[in-house]
Amino acid sequence: MPVEHLETDLVVVGCGIAGLSAAVTALQGGLKVIVLERSAEEDFGGNTRWTEAYMRMKNDAEIADDFEEHFALNSGLNLDPNVLARINTGYDDWPAWVKAHPFPDPEVISTFAEKVPATIGWLKAFGLSFGPQPIYLLTQNTHRIAASGGGLALIERLNKEVGVLGGRILYRTTAEDLLRDDSGRIAGVRCTADDGGRIDIRARNTVLASGGFQGNSEMMTRYIGPKASRIRPVARGGYYNKGEGIRMALDAGAAPAGEFGSYHAEPVDPRSLEAEAVVFIYPYGILVNKEGxxxxxxxxxxxxxxxxxxxxxxxxxxxxxxxxxxxxxVEDIPRWRTSIRSDVPPLESPTIEGLASQIGIDPETLAETVSGFNAACPEMDDFTPFELDNAATAGLLPNKSHWSRPLTKPPYMAYPIISANCFTFGGLKVNASAQVVDKDGRVMPGLLAAGETVGLYHQVYTGSTSVLRGAVFGRIAGTTAASLP
Structure with missing residues (x-):
């Protein structure tokens, strides 16, 4: 089968919020753009299609006060103080090993924070709207808004704009490798079409916005370990994220960034067909494993x-x-049902032993666990479910810190929960212009990245920033591409 050859100014790998933001921005800047999407047209958008697109913002013009602080507090464990000392100088003066370090650069985070309001304003210009939306979390420790219509509204509108501006989207097309020119510059991608044919797309610049690797069991096991077999994507879009963008860039010499051995987890009911079938009621009960x-x-x-x-x-x-x-x-908790998005009802029994039998746990063991928990609960005058009450158990291992009330009011209920993978933390190192850097901290000419393909998170996910990250750095990547020769 002959190889098809295409040429363009910019090729974007991925059709979620990051890729589409890059594509539309570049098209607005006068570039010719081709976007690659491995899914069929009706399923495009990766994770963005399935998310409510919550955003860590006070309103559509202001980020939350803790935006940068949370990133700083979760920038990696046991950071070398030599790294921290070096970043107090200007970025241009950083040594190579600091520029290639996997932690989130302060310049990247500050640029992220600075560009959020303008990016939301850009999205609003397409008729999209943002504001307070219902949320399944019963408590909120920060400010959040969301896109009206969720992530699906964002990608559908930007996808349409790609067509209006003359861009081209190739569906059922998977990028496999990077191309280089005679000077060694990244010069496009080699990809496979739906019919198995090969397409070489030559481009002045390439944006990798193809998500993480949560849909690739081999990469999950390599980086997360054997427990990866017990973790699945939180929604169908995650299965399209197989990590080729990360792999091909690393093979080409890109520096890794983010915490490769971790991921953003959500607790979901494994029985449910719903996307993101979260179960967030557990702080008001107890969690037990299969051993009870x-x-x-x-x-x-x-x-x-x-x-x-x-x-x-x-x-x-x-x-x-x-x-x-x-x-x-649980009926003492207002709106408690909103914290559960499973379409399958809980298991229920008038006795703990009966509930254990339904679950498949030894009834005597579960009864002993519940009895021990009940005995360790404190006396409680007032129950304030949405405020930390310091009503902790005593003498348990582990203790429970808040909302420790004995389980004595039948019927008893249970939901099974597994760890679902929203997205992986490990990815590529970029600078504040969304340019990928190599292991020596040098910009890799012709290569940019945005969204989940970029490694940014460590320890605990800075909630409600993922869609923002895709939109902001997609915009930056498109702008940078339009400015480069």
Whole structure:
């Protein structure tokens, strides 16, 4: 089968919020653009298609006060003080090993924060709107707004704009490798079409915006470890994210960034057909594994601040599945049902032993666990479910820090929960202009990246910033491409 050859100014790999933001920005800058999307047209958009697109903002013109602070607090464990000392100088004076370090550069984060309002303004110019939206989290430790119509509204509008501006989207087309010119500059991509034929797309610049690797079991196991077999994407769009953009850039010499051994986790009901079938009621009950034992503090703080870390812990339990056990005292919590998005009802029984039998846990063990928990709960005069109450258990291992109320009001209920992968943390190192840098901190000419393909997060995800990251750095990538020779 002959190789098809195409030429363009910019080729964008990926058709989610990052790729489309890059494509539309570049088209507005006068470039010819081709976008590659491995899915069929009706399924385009990767993770963005399935998200509500929450944004860490006070309103559509102001970011939350803790935006940069949260990134700084979660920039990597045990950072070398020599790195921190060097970043106090200007970026141009950083040594190569600091420019290539996997932590999130302060310049990148400050640029991110600075560009958010203008990026939202740019999206609003297409008729998109943003503001307070219903949220499934019962508590909020920061400000959040969302896009009206969620991520789907964003990508559908930007996809349409690509066509209006004369861009081209190739569906069912997968980028496989980077092309180079005689000087070694990245010069486009080699890809495979739906019929198996090869297409070489030559371009002055290439933007990798093809997501993480949560849909690739081989990369998940390589970086996350054997427990990867117990983790699945949170929504269907994640299965399209197979990591080729990250792999081909790393093979070409790009510096890795972000925490490759981790991911943004959400607790979901594995029985449900719904996308993002989250179960966030567990701070008000107890979590047990298949052995019927508690294994973690269910309520170290509000659920919105801790579900990422707690959700990851589920994958370490036997078979990667746990159960939240709660009773009818849950009715004391206003709107508690909004914290559960599964379309499958909970298991229910008038006795703990009966509930254990339904779950497949030894009834005697679960009864012992619940009895021990109940005995460790404090006396409580007032129950304030949306405020930290320091009503901690005593004498348990582990203790529960807040909202420790005995489970004594039947019927008892349980949801199974697994750790679902919203997106992986590991990706490519970029500078504040979205240019990929190599292992010596040098810009790789012709190569840019945006969205989940960029490694930015460590430890705990800075909530409600992923869609913003895609839009902001997609815009930056498109702008940079339009300015480069």
């Amino acid at each position: 034992r508690r294994f973690i503090d269910e309520a170290p703080g509000t659920v919105d601040a801790h579900y990422d870390r707690i959700g990851r812990s589920f994958a370490d339990q036997p078979d990667g599945i746990v159960y939240v056990i709660f009773d009818q005292s």
